[in-house]
Amino acid sequence: MGCDNCSGTGKLLIAAPLTSDLEAMANWLVKLGITTVVMESTGVYWIPAFEILESHGLDVKLVNARHVKNVSGRKSDVLDCQWLLQLHTYGLLEGAFRPDEQVCSLRAYMRQRENLVRCRASHIQHMQKALRQMNLLLDNVVTDITGKTGMTIIRSILTGQRDPKELARHRDKRCQKSEEEIAKSLKGHYRAEHLFALQQAAELYDTYGEKILACDAALEKQLEKFDSKVEPASSDDPGPDQPAKKRKSRSAPSFDVRSQLNRVSGVDLTKIDGIDENTALKILSEIGLDMCRWPSAKHFASWLGLCPGTNISGGKVLNRKTKRIPNAAATAFRMAAFTLMNSKSALGAYCRRMRSKMGSPKAITATAHKLARLVYSMLKHGSAYVDKGQDYYEREHKDRVMKNLKKKAEDMGFMLVPAESVANS
Structure with missing residues (x-):
């Protein structure tokens, strides 16, 4: 310098x-x-x-x-x-930690794509603001203004259509609201300056969409350079022993991410509840495929900053807060854990039990820690993940609690007897 x-x-x-x-x-x-x-x-x-x-x-x-x-x-x-x-x-x-050259390139493409998605999201807000200024309450009748119904109506407005009934005819059959309800929300006060702002926001939204597609092509090309660990299989046919195909996120890449990740990693990370194609690609682009960099799953979770703190003095725990580490992979694990709050899987039951004990923030971190250990085990040992369901987890938890209660009762000179046995006697 x-x-x-x-x-x-x-x-x-x-x-x-x-x-x-x-x-x-x-x-x-x-x-x-x-x-x-x-x-x-x-x-x-x-x-x-x-x-x-x-x-x-x-x-x-x-x-x-x-x-x-x-x-x-x-x-x-x-x-x-x-x-x-x-x-x-x-x-x-x-x-x-720095992954190999191939993973570094994949990570650069992935981070660039995230920047483009973030910039495109800001222009969605600009479109929403312009519509609000004209009192066009499109967001009241459609879930997402960038969906098929929303964007068709916006493009029709930009071409000069002002009749609410004509605009409402662009309603998709899957839309829950009727044409009459949509027409009432599309009666607005059109002004030239707001239409100009809406047009520019829509054009920028389309421009970023094209750039994201170009980034997806670069991502797919980079993934094809990786060596194959297993024969590629189409994600459209999961097979008899495979779970049902998860709903693809709208922000996910346009190509078949699942089959590409299965080919290069040898395992299907999307089997884990909460981890979809986009999250799996994000995680692999940050940590790579070689888990030998970390001696154990505990070292891996510590590197991610998902482990409890070790501030202990004289045998007394002073603080258990996790380390503040700006790790993109840890953020992806936390986002995946957040989606498990209402899941009927074993991981969802674990997340809800942790939430009842420690609150939502700590429960998300604890669930993210469990997800990280699962990913580490799958990538290092090539093992498959099988969800045993919420009921299985609840039974296991109940058995552990009963075992601990019986042990405590025996230590205090008591014997734990089920209520049904006492009622029958």
Whole structure:
């Protein structure tokens, strides 16, 4: 990094190094016989340096700045580079997780797609605002204004149609509201400036939709580069031993994600309740396919930040809060756990029991922790997930509670007898 003083103004300009400078630095390090390089994560500036150094055969470790600062013994007059050198010499630094090149590319495409979906969502809000300003209460009669009925009506308005009855005729047969109800909500006060805002929002919505489709094509092409672990199978035919096909999310990619993920991972993560195609793709793009990076499922859950805290002093638990880690995979697990609140599966029953004990936020984290362990086991051992149902989980929970109660009663000199046996005697 270079810095220049701006002609006495007191401002400091930070200039990123040129690619030629990074190439020269990498060649110089190789010439000196350097084999390992340690660097801190600084925004996105570390990425080109990391990639260029790695391409020259160097073992590059990206370390967490918080971990480096928490090591005792550092003086205030020591430069960061000297402190990193000292810690690395003693073997006290551990590189951050970074998947292989194929997964990194997949992750970049996936994150770009999420940015596009987020930007498109903002233009849905702009369309909603323009409709409200004209008192066109389209959201009162359709669940989603970007659905088939909603977008057909909006495009008809933009072409010049103003008659509510004519607009209501675009109602899809699956819409719950009648044409009369829709027509009443589409009688509005049309103004040129609001129509202009609606037109621009709709055009931007369509533009981002096209970009998302292009991103989906790039995602599919990248997935095809992965080696196959099993023969690809169509998700349209789940088979006799497979569960029914889950409803595909509207935000999911346009191609057959399930069959591609089954081919590259060897397991079907969508069998797990709460994890759909989009969530499974998001998780795999963040953690990769090699679970050997984590020795056990506990290490994996700890890396995700889904484990309880270990703030214990003198045998007394002071705090059990989970670590605040900005992990995209952990966010995906939490979103999957949130969808299990009303599920009739064993995971849904577990989530509701945790909610009754600890509240919704902690219950979501606990369920996300269980989902993470299931995904780890499936990817590492190639095992399949079978949901035994809500009733099975409730019976197992009841048996555990009864066993503990009987043990406590025996310790206190009592015997636990079912009420039915006492009534019959």
